[in-house]
Amino acid sequence: MNLKKSPFPFKVNKFPFFYGWIILIAGTIGVVMSIPGQTMGVSVFTDFLIDALRIERTSLSLAYLLGTVISGFLITRAGKYYDIYGARFMAMVSGFMLGLMVIGLTKIDAIVDLITGLFHSSYRTPVVFVLLVIGFFGIRFFGQGVLTMVSRNMVMKWFEKKRGFANAIMGVAVSFGFSYAPRLFNGMIEQSGWRATWVQIGLFVGIVFVLFALVFFRDNAVDCGLKPDGNLKIKGKRAWQKTTKEKTFTLKEARAKYSFWVFNLAIALNAMYVTAITFHVVSIFDQAGMDRQTAISIFLPASFVAVLFNFVGGWISDFIRLKYLLMINMAGIILSGFALIQLDSLPLAYYILIAGNGIMSGLFSVLNTVTWPRFFGTKHLGAISGYSMSWTVIASALGPYLFSLSLKFTGAYTAGILFCVAFATALLFLGIKANNVM
Numbered sequence: 001m002n003l004k005k006s007p008f009p010f011k012v013n014k015f016p017f018f019y020g021w022i023i024l025i026a027g028t029i030g031v032v033m034s035i036p037g038q039t040m041g042v043s044v045f046t047d048f049l050i051d052a053l054r055i056e057r058t059s060l061s062l063a064y065l066l067g068t069v070i071s072g073f074l075i076t077r078a079g080k081y082y083d084i085y086g087a088r089f090m091a092m093v094s095g096f097m098l099g100l101m102v103i104g105l106t107k108i109d110a111i112v113d114l115i116t117g118l119f120h121s122s123y124r125t126p127v128v129f130v131l132l133v134i135g136f137f138g139i140r141f142f143g144q145g146v147l148t149m150v151s152r153n154m155v156m157k158w159f160e161k162k163r164g165f166a167n168a169i170m171g172v173a174v175s176f177g178f179s180y181a182p183r184l185f186n187g188m189i190e191q192s193g194w195r196a197t198w199v200q201i202g203l204f205v206g207i208v209f210v211l212f213a214l215v216f217f218r219d220n221a222v223d224c225g226l227k228p229d230g231n232l233k234i235k236g237k238r239a240w241q242k243t244t245k246e247k248t249f250t251l252k253e254a255r256a257k258y259s260f261w262v263f264n265l266a267i268a269l270n271a272m273y274v275t276a277i278t279f280h281v282v283s284i285f286d287q288a289g290m291d292r293q294t295a296i297s298i299f300l301p302a303s304f305v306a307v308l309f310n311f312v313g314g315w316i317s318d319f320i321r322l323k324y325l326l327m328i329n330m331a332g333i334i335l336s337g338f339a340l341i342q343l344d345s346l347p348l349a350y351y352i353l354i355a356g357n358g359i360m361s362g363l364f365s366v367l368n369t370v371t372w373p374r375f376f377g378t379k380h381l382g383a384i385s386g387y388s389m390s391w392t393v394i395a396s397a398l399g400p401y402l403f404s405l406s407l408k409f410t411g412a413y414t415a416g417i418l419f420c421v422a423f424a425t426a427l428l429f430l431g432i433k434a435n436n437v438m
Contacts, residue, residue, distance in 0.1 A: 001351065002143065003085070003086060003088045003092075003214075004085055004086030004087075004088065004089065004161070004219050004223065005086075005219075005223045006088075007224070008214075009214075009215055010019070010327065011224075011225075012218055012224045012226070013224055013225040013226050017230075017231075017232030018226070019158075019221075019226065020158035020159060020166075020221065020226075020228070020229070020230060021217070022216060023216075023218060024155055024158070024159075024160045024166050024169060025171060026151075026154075026212070026213075026216040026217055027151040027152065027154050027170060027176075028151075028155075028169075028170045028173045028174060029151075029209075029212065030091055030095075030112075030147060030148075030150065030154070030209075030217070030218070031147075031148055031151045031152060031174050031351060032100075032173075032174060032177040032178075032181075033095060033147060033151075033205050033209045034098070034127070034143040034144060034145070034147040034148045034151070034180060035181045036098060036139060036143055036145060036198075036201050036202070036205060036304065037098055037139040037140050037141075037142060037143015037144045037147070038136075038144050038178065039144075039275065039278070039396075040178060040181060040182050041143075041181055041182070041185065042064070042136075042139065043182070044182050044185045044186055044189065044376065045102040045105075045106075045185075045194055045198065046060060048189075049094060049105070049108070049132075049192040051432065052108075052424050053108065053109055053112065053132070054134075055125075055128055055129075059129060060132065061400075061401065062129075062138050062244040063129055063132035064296060064397075065398075065400075065401060066133045066136075066137075067133045067134070067135070067136025067137035067138075067140055067205075067369035068136065068137075068140045068144075068393060068394075068396065068397035069140035069359050069393075069397045069398075070096055070133070070137050070141075070396050071137050071140040071144070071145050071393060071433075072145070072389075072390045072391075072392075072393035072394035072397065073390060073394070074141060074145075074390075075141070075145045075386045075387075075389045075390045076251075076301065076383065076386045076389075076390050077144065077147065077386070077395060077400065078090070078141075078146045078149070078364055078382075078385065079149060079382035079383045079385060079386015079389070080382060080383045080385055080386065081382070082146075082149065082150055082153065082381075082382030082386065083379070083380055083381070083382035084384055085148050086219035086220075087151075087153065087154035087157075087217050087218070087219045088213055088214065088217040088219060089146060090146060090150045090213055090220065091150050091151065091154075091210075091217050092210045092213050092215040093146075094142045094143075094147040094150060094369055095137050095205055095206060095209045095210045095213060095235075096148060096206050096210050097142040097206075098138075098139060098142040098143045098147060098202075098205050098206065098266040098278055099201075099202040099203060099204070099205040099206020099207065099209075099210075100138075100202065100206055101135060101138030101139045101142060102139060102198050102201055102205070102206075102363075103198065103199055103201035103202035103203070103206070104135060105135045105139070105198060105292075106117045106194075106195040106198045106199055106202075108128075108131050108132070108135060111131060112128050112131060114123060115127050122284065136226045139366065140194035140393070141431060142394065143157060143331070145306075145389060148389075149299075149382070149385055149386055149389055150382075152170070152368075152369050152385075153373075153381050153382060153385055154218075154219065154220075154375045155167070155170060155197075155369075155399050156369060156370070156372075156381065157192075157219065157220040157221070157228070157373070157378050157381065158163070158218075158220065158221050159228055159229055159317065160228040160229050161183075161228075161229050162229050162318065163317075163318065163370055163373065163374065164313075164315060164316070164317030164318035164319075164366070164370055165315050165318055166186045166314075166316060166396040167314040167317070167365070167366060167369045167370050168310060168311045168312075168313070168314025168315045168366075169314075170368075170369075171307075171310035171314055171362075171366065172307050172311050173361075174365070175303060175307045175310060175365075176307070178246050178289075178301075185197060185201075188200065188201075195338065199236050199354045201415065206378070210290060220378070226237055235281060238311030248345025248375035248376065248377030248378065248379035249375075249377060249384070250380050250383070251380055251381065251383040251384050251387055253376075254372075254375075254376045254380075254384050257375075257389070258434065259323075259338045259375060259434040259435060259436070260375070260376075262321070262427060262430050262434040263321045263326060263367060263371050263388075263434060264320065264331065264388050265331060265391075265423075265427060266326050266393055266424075266427045266431070267367055267368050267371075267391070267392055268388075268391040268392050268394075269333065269362065269395065269420065269423050269427065270329065270333070270360055270361075270364040270368075270392075271364075271386065271392045271393070271395045271396040271399070272368075272396060272398060272399035272402070272420065273336070273337075273360070273399060273420045273424075274357075274361060274364070274372050274396075275395075275396040275397075275399040275400055276288045276359065276400050276402060276416065276420075277336070277340070277357070279399070279403070280399035280400060280403050280404070280407075280413065281295045281296070281298070281412075282295045282296070283407070284340060284343070284413050285343070287344075287412060287413070288343040288344035289309040290343070290344075294350075298350070298353060298354050298357065301354045301358075302354045302357040302358040302361065303358070303361075304358070305354065305355060305357070305358020305361075306357075306362035306363065307362065308358070308362065309358060309359050309361075309362025309363055310361075310362035310363070310366060312364075313325050313328075313362060313363045313366040314365075314366050315368070317366055317370050321435065321436070322371055322375075322433055322434075322436075323431045323432070323434045323435060325363050325366060325367060326363075326427070326428075326431045326434065327428050327432070328363060329359065329360055329361065329363040329364065329367060329428050330424040330425070330428035331359070331424075331428060332355075332356045332357070332358075332359030332360035332361075333354030333356065333360050333361065333420060333421065333424035334356070334421050334424050334425060334428070335352055335353075335355060335359070336352075336353055336356030336357050336360060337356075337417045337418070337420055337421035337424070338351060338352065338356075338421070339352035339356055339415070340417050341414055341417055341418070368392070369387075372384050372385045374436065375436055400411040402419070402427060403416040403417075406419075
């Protein structure tokens with residue numbers, strides 16, 4: 001059965017309303033199902049892994065870094081498979097494998113004991129490290145990488161003129177889902193234990209979600225006998241809203257364009273900076289003479305700012321050039337970096353930090369999702385967005401390490417922060433000429 005074009009189990013062009021709205025819900029659920037492979041979903045379980053495996057935190061962090069980087073190098077290839085096999089098949093495969101890898105992590109200490117029992121106990125440390133790299137690679141690749149990419153791209157293919165609005169709706173729902181997940185997982189752990197919780201999550205993603213994807217996911221509107229946006233008609237012609245109807249770009253052609261690299265580097269910088277701050281936030285605030293509770297308290301108000309900018313940014317992206325959102329996004333990083341450096345001396349730095357983090361986080365989702373189909377078409381969307389996501393994933397893994405090096409060699413995070421601020425400033429000015437390629 002060719003799942004890319006198959007109408008099983010029902011023909012969506014017979015629905016009394018545009019099936020793209022079901023796709024929007026399904027794609028949003030797909031992104032939320034990637035949470036077990038996202039940093040906020042993994043962080044709840046790290047201390048339990050450290051205790052079960054009797055491993056140092058630095059070794060666990062390094063394994064997480066390596067697993068993430070390796071997954072980043074392979075996402076481009078996954079994007080090309082997405083272009084061939086479609087959203088439904090790739091969502092089912094990634095969902096099943098994500099569930100399998102999550103369940104496998106609950107047995108990692110037993111696997112270590114089995115392997116060391118067959119050979120020698122002196123091999124335990126390297127065996128633990130290698131298995132962790134494999135496990136982290138699996139959940140990062142199939143969760144943060146493939147499932148996220150497939151679900152978002154599917155929604156973008158079903159909308160054109162209302163692409164930004166659809167992304168805004170998806171972004172709000174995903175933001176709340178990501179914010180609530182750690183609390184949900186922690187409650188499940190308190191009730192059932194970390195192993196049982198991971199098994200329940202793995203079974204839900206690997207079975208329930210896979211069946212959900214089989215029933216509701218569809219790759220694109222045209223293969224279903226429909227048009228993007230349904231029968232929507234918009235009066236007038238907006239030059240900035242023009243998509244590449246005359247030509248759809250291959251990955252090679254897209255990489256030859258100036259705008260591709262400005263947006264790609266901006267998205268990667270977002271991932272690097274946000275991950276670095278999140279990973280070291282307690283230490284950063286400690287250096288400024290502030291406690292752990294104050295450090296963690298920035299995330300909730302920043303999430304409200306992010307939701308606002310995600311929704312508004314997604315909505316207005318249907319009407320303005322994306323380069324303006326990119327420039328505002330870079331300004332958010334600059335504001336955040338300035339606030340971090342002045343955290344111990346400027347009374348308003350705490351609030352500027354919240355605003356900056358919210359702006360960059362909210363617009364990151366818009367740029368990461370809307371840019372590639374608008375600039376380069378949807379025929380090779382998987383390959384192009386997959387290549388960009390490779391940069392994003394690798395950058396997200398390198399960010400915390402960059403800040404660690406800054407602290408190690410200079411005794412503060414200032415050097416790492418200034419590097420990101422300088423990069424953001426350069427991209428802000430480079431973004432002035434980052435127009436749609438058509």
